[in-house]
Amino acid sequence: MRILMIGAAALMLISAFRLYAINYDTRDFAEQVQAQERRLEKIRQDIAILKADRALAARPEVIGPAARAMGLAPAREDQFTEPDVESHLAALPNETREAAGSSR
Amino acid sequence: MTSGIIITPGLPDRALAANAKRDRVSEAYLVRIRAVAAIAGVMLAFALVAGQLVRLAILGQGEVSVSMSQPMAIAFARPDIVDRNGQLLASDLIMPSLFADPALVVDKDELAEKLGHVLPGLNQAELRKSLADRDKRFVWIRRGTSTRQAEAIHNLGLPGIEFRNELKRAYPSGTLAGHVLGYVDIDNKGIAGIERFLDENGQVDPVHTPNLSNRPPVQLSLDIGVQHAVEEELAAAMATYEARAAVGLVMDAKSGEILAAASLPGVDPLVPSLERETMDRLSGGTFELGSIFKMFTVAMAMDSGKFTLDTPVDVRKPLSVGGFTITDSHPIGRILSVAEVFRRSSNVGAGMLALDLGAGRQKEFFQRIGLTGAMKTEAGSVADVQLPERWEAVETVTRSYGHGIAVTPLQFAAAAASLVNGGKRIQPTYLRRPTGSESDGERVISEETSRQFNALMRSNVTERDGTGRRANVPGLEVGGKTGTAELPGKGGYKEKSVISSFFAAFPMSNPKYVTLVSLFEPQPIKETSMQITAGRNAAPVTAKIIARIAPQLDVMSRSETP
Numbered sequence: 245m246r247i248l249m250i251g252a253a254a255l256m257l258i259s260a261f262r263l264y265a266i267n268y269d270t271r272d273f274a275e276q277v278q279a280q281e282r283r284l285e286k287i288r289q290d291i292a293i294l295k296a297d298r299a300l301a302a303r304p305e306v307i308g309p310a311a312r313a314m315g316l317a318p319a320r321e322d323q324f325t326e327p328d329v330e331s332h333l334a335a336l337p338n339e340t341r342e343a344a345g346s347s348r
Numbered sequence: 349m350t351s352g353i354i355i356t357p358g359l360p361d362r363a364l365a366a367n368a369k370r371d372r373v374s375e376a377y378l379v380r381i382r383a384v385a386a387i388a389g390v391m392l393a394f395a396l397v398a399g400q401l402v403r404l405a406i407l408g409q410g411e412v413s414v415s416m417s418q419p420m421a422i423a424f425a426r427p428d429i430v431d432r433n434g435q436l437l438a439s440d441l442i443m444p445s446l447f448a449d450p451a452l453v454v455d456k457d458e459l460a461e462k463l464g465h466v467l468p469g470l471n472q473a474e475l476r477k478s479l480a481d482r483d484k485r486f487v488w489i490r491r492g493t494s495t496r497q498a499e500a501i502h503n504l505g506l507p508g509i510e511f512r513n514e515l516k517r518a519y520p521s522g523t524l525a526g527h528v529l530g531y532v533d534i535d536n537k538g539i540a541g542i543e544r545f546l547d548e549n550g551q552v553d554p555v556h557t558p559n560l561s562n563r564p565p566v567q568l569s570l571d572i573g574v575q576h577a578v579e580e581e582l583a584a585a586m587a588t589y590e591a592r593a594a595v596g597l598v599m600d601a602k603s604g605e606i607l608a609a610a611s612l613p614g615v616d617p618l619v620p621s622l623e624r625e626t627m628d629r630l631s632g633g634t635f636e637l638g639s640i641f642k643m644f645t646v647a648m649a650m651d652s653g654k655f656t657l658d659t660p661v662d663v664r665k666p667l668s669v670g671g672f673t674i675t676d677s678h679p680i681g682r683i684l685s686v687a688e689v690f691r692r693s694s695n696v697g698a699g700m701l702a703l704d705l706g707a708g709r710q711k712e713f714f715q716r717i718g719l720t721g722a723m724k725t726e727a728g729s730v731a732d733v734q735l736p737e738r739w740e741a742v743e744t745v746t747r748s749y750g751h752g753i754a755v756t757p758l759q760f761a762a763a764a765a766s767l768v769n770g771g772k773r774i775q776p777t778y779l780r781r782p783t784g785s786e787s788d789g790e791r792v793i794s795e796e797t798s799r800q801f802n803a804l805m806r807s808n809v810t811e812r813d814g815t816g817r818r819a820n821v822p823g824l825e826v827g828g829k830t831g832t833a834e835l836p837g838k839g840g841y842k843e844k845s846v847i848s849s850f851f852a853a854f855p856m857s858n859p860k861y862v863t864l865v866s867l868f869e870p871q872p873i874k875e876t877s878m879q880i881t882a883g884r885n886a887a888p889v890t891a892k893i894i895a896r897i898a899p900q901l902d903v904m905s906r907s908e909t910p
Contacts, residue, residue, distance in 0.1 A: 249386045256393050263397065267404060288560050289442050293495075295428075299436035299520035304576035319899035321824055326904040 423515045424536045425553045426546060428565035429529065432607070432780045435572045438529055438543070438617070440536070441518045442558045444498040444511040446489040450479045453508035463489065463509075466500045491534060492516035513558045517543075519617045525575050525608075526615040527628040528568075528727050528778060539620070542568065542778060545726045567780040569605035574598055577896040578608040582865070585889040586612060589870035589880075595630045595757050597864040598897060601765045601853060602786045604774035606725075607861070607901070609758070629868070631730045634754040637866070639693045640764075640831025640849050640882075641750030646690045646804070647767045648713045649701040651797040657687040657804060663696040667703075670742035674699050687804055691814045693830065695749045702748035707739050710747065717763040717792045718773055719755060726778045731756050750833055761851065761864040768805065768827075768853045768862065771798040802827060806856040819852055819887040821895045823905030827859075828852030828890065830882035835869070845869050848882035850890045860903060865890045 300306075308318075429438040446467075453459055456479035460472040467490050478487045491514060493501070498511060517532045530541015538544040538552065546552050546566060553561060582594040598608040611630045615621045627633055649655040660683045667674040676694050689697030702710055714720045723730040734754035736743070746752040758776060766773045766789070773789035793801075805827030808814035815830040831849040834841035849866040853859035865886045876884035898905070 249390075253386070253390060253393070256390065256397070260393070260397050260400075263400070285559065292439055292441055292560055295436055296439050296441060296518050296520045299439075302435065303521055303524070304573055305580075318896060321821055321895045321898045321903075321905045324899045324902070324904050325823065326906055 422535070423555055423558060424532075424538075424547070425515060425555045425559055425561035426517065426532070426536060426538070426543070427551055427561045427563040429542060429546075430565045430567050431570045431572045431575075432567060432605075433571060434565075434567070436520055437525065437568065437570070437572070438517060438519050440515050440560055442513050442560070443492040443494070443516040445491045445514045446493055446498075446501060446509060446511055448479060448487045448489055448509045450482045450484050450487060450508070453479050453506075456480065459506050459509070462504050462506060463501065466497055466504070467493065515555070515558045515560075517617075521572060523614045523616045524572065524579065525570055525610070526617050527611050527630070527632075528570065528606075528609050529617045530727065531617055531620040541617075541727045542566070543617075544728065568778050569600075569607060569780045570609070570778065571607045571900065573900045574897045575608040575610065577900070578893055579610045579612065579614065581889055581893045581896065582610055582612050584892075585865075585867060585885065588875070589867055589873060589885045591867040591870040591885075593625070593629055593868040595864070595866045595868075596893065597630060597758065597761050597862075598893070599761060599765060599776060599862050601769040601859045601862045602772075602774070603781050604762065604765070604776045605781055606776055606778055608897075609727075609778075629757065629866075631725065631727065631756050631758040634731050634734045634756055635847055635866075636751050636754050636833045636836070637757070637760055637847065637849050638750040638831040638833025639695070639698075640760070640829050640833075640851055641748065641753070642690060642693060642698045642831075643764055643767060643801075643805075643829050643851065644713065644717065644719070645698045645702050645710075645748040646686060647793055647797065647801050648705060648710065649686060650800060651793040652705055652709070654704070655686050655701065657685060657800060659686045660684070661686060661689050661694075661697045661700055663689065663694050663700070665696075667696045667699045667745065669699070669703065669745050670740065672742055672745075674745055687807065688813065690804055690829070691808045691811060693749075693815050698748040699745035702744050703741060707741065707744040710744050711739055714747075714753075714763075716773075716790075717766050719753075719759065719763040723756075723759050723762070723776075725758070725776055730759055733759065750831060757849070757864055757866050761862060764851050764864075765853075765862045766792045767798060768802055768856075768859045769798070770795050802853070802856045802859060805829065805853060809852075815881075815883040816850065816852075816887050818883060819850060819890045819894075821854075821891050821898070824894060824898050824903065825855035825857055825906065826852055826891070826894055827854070827856040828887070830887060832881045832883075844872075844880070846880050848880060848884075848886045850882050850886035852890045852894065854894055854898070855903060855906065861897075861901060863890055863893060865893065 426440050428436060428440075430436055448459070450456070456476050459479065460475045463475070464470050464472045470490065475489060478484070489509065501509070515536045517536055519529065528541055530543040531539050532543050533539050538547040551563060551566065553563070578596040578598060582596045585591065586594050594612045596608065596610045597606065599606050609630055611628045613626050615626045629635075650657070662683050663676065663680055664682065674695055676696050680692060680694065684692065684694060684697055686701070689701070720733050720735055722732060736752065743752050762774055762776045771791050771793040772786075773792050775789065806825060809816045809820045809826050809828055816828045819826050819828050829851050831851075833847045833849070834843060835845040835847060836842070837845065847866055847868055848870055849864065851862065851864050853862045867886055867889070870880050870885045872878040872880050
């Protein structure tokens with residue numbers, strides 16, 4: 245009986261301490277989570293600003309003059325052409341044309 | 349405490365027995381006392397644990413969370429708006445807003461003056477007036493400052509001012525597509541354009557602290573590069589032709605996706621404007637667009653089966669109807685084919701075609717292609733078509749060449765696109781659709797009519813008698829129709845004030861995109877031989893726009909057969 249009592253009391257004390265420990269651990273974790281969330285929010289805000297800055301810098305009216313200064317020009321419609329395969333083939337010598345035709 | 353038998357030397361056996369009995373009673377008593385004490389101790393410990401648990405349950409919850417309804421929200425977290433390629437058009441930023449407690453401000457003049465150096469545009473007189481009332485404990489000085497400004501203000505060390513973080517909408521592209529994007533109010537709530545659409549469709553979250561939205565970005569159909577090209581060419585055209593305003597539209601002919609929508613003078617989404625000059629003429633204003641309407645008249649005639657492109661139309665004499673006489677600005681003096689009526693933009697010819705088909709058919713056709721019904725896009729309602737009730741012979745004739753009916757350029761373009769896209773009605777949209785999606789709208793003309801009509805549109809740009817020759821871009825198979833409409837004024841139409849428009853599609857062998865350019869009140873200049881017709885101004889502007897945007901839209905240039 246005595247051993248049982250002592251055991252119960254010890255168990256109770258251990259449980260109480262464990263409960264305290266879990267409680268404070270939980271609070272610590274909650275604070276850590278909050279700190280991480282704050283950090284995350286701050287990073288998200290920074291990303292939002294950086295994205296806005298990038299969009300600001302990538303505006304066509306900003307890129308255009310910068311590209312001109314580098315000697316670049318806007319793409320012209322004649323630079324995007326569908327290759328006229330038939331006429332190119334027709335211009336080739338007979339042997340080359342036949343070889344190209346067989347490989348198509 | 350001791351236990352056991354106490355031996356007392358010299359006592360008799362009876363006394364010893366009595367002592368032993370007394371000790372046994374005492375021992376049992378002690379055991380009972382100990383047990384009660386132990387039980388009490390255990391119970392006390394459990395009571396403490398229980399008490400602590402109750403305390404933790406009540407006080408250990410951390411921050412109290414309260415669910416608040418929308419009216420009590422302090423701001424609205426909005427998702428990003430991006431173009432069809434993911435380029436950012438609008439985004440929320442958390443920015444410090446500056447306020448003052450007048451009771452704590454030591455020197456309001458010094459404060460106003462010093463802040464004036466950091467915050468451009470600050471109304472110092474107004475601020476001094478607000479700070480003079482020391483009973484007020486809260487005065488906004490500037491909603492939304494940059495981080496740099498906030499740092500500079502902080503470094504001033506002025507007493508009585510503080511910052512509060514707020515959600516502010518930012519538009520990195522400035523005024524680009526300003527009319528489409530719309531506005532938000534001071535609390536970040538959408539009040540116009542796409543911003544309002546987001547609110548109406550539950551994509552905005554009321555928040556109590558300035559938090560960014562977790563929602564995915566809203567992807568528009570707009571293409572920043574195409575939008576910029578259109579706005580830049582329109583601005584240049586306004587300067588060249590001294591026009592009061594201009595609108596431009598680029599739309600996917602098959603899906604109805606709008607790639608560029610511009611109305612100049614433009615607006616800044618950060619500065620809501622109700623100025624008449626900056627109104628959205630593309631979807632907020634209705635106009636008589638003139639001869640560009642002959643597209644509908646000729647398509648209707650072709651689709652009726654009564655006319656082919658070669659059917660002769662006698663336009664030698666003016667057309668008299670209902671007491672009015674309709675003439676051509678440049679009478680031809682000979683019989684024209686239907687194709688020539690279109691290319692030479694003959695009012696008499698268009699009127700004759702419409703009269704032959706009748707008012708009922710015209711009315712039904714306009715309705716079928718979506719010209720006379722209500723229209724709405726994600727950017728808001730499109731202004732209703734202005735169409736007087738009366739629809740007799742005279743109205744049938746005038747409407748055949750675009751007078752007596754006023755529509756928004758957007759509604760016109762959507763209806764016209766259905767003529768060139770194979771004959772299906774489309775619904776314009778500002779939202780990105782899956783690549784390759786096509787309209788599932790009702791058929792408005794047959795595929796064959798659409799094919800023939802496209803050839804006619806192309807011939808208006810390639811043939812010598814076409815009014816759209818200056819819209820040609822070698823290799824891109826541009827087709828289109830001009831329209832020069834006199835603006836109504838006191839006592840009739842103003843001859844020198846016109847809206848000159850050009851509707852185009854490209855490549856005409858299988859139109860992918862349609863464009864519309866309208867210049868409001870262009871002036872006669874030397875470069876246009878002192879003319880103000882669309883063929884002289886709107887058509888070449890269209891050519892410049894198409895030449896610029898075709899490479900961006902992956903429309904390949906083709907070698908053309910002469």
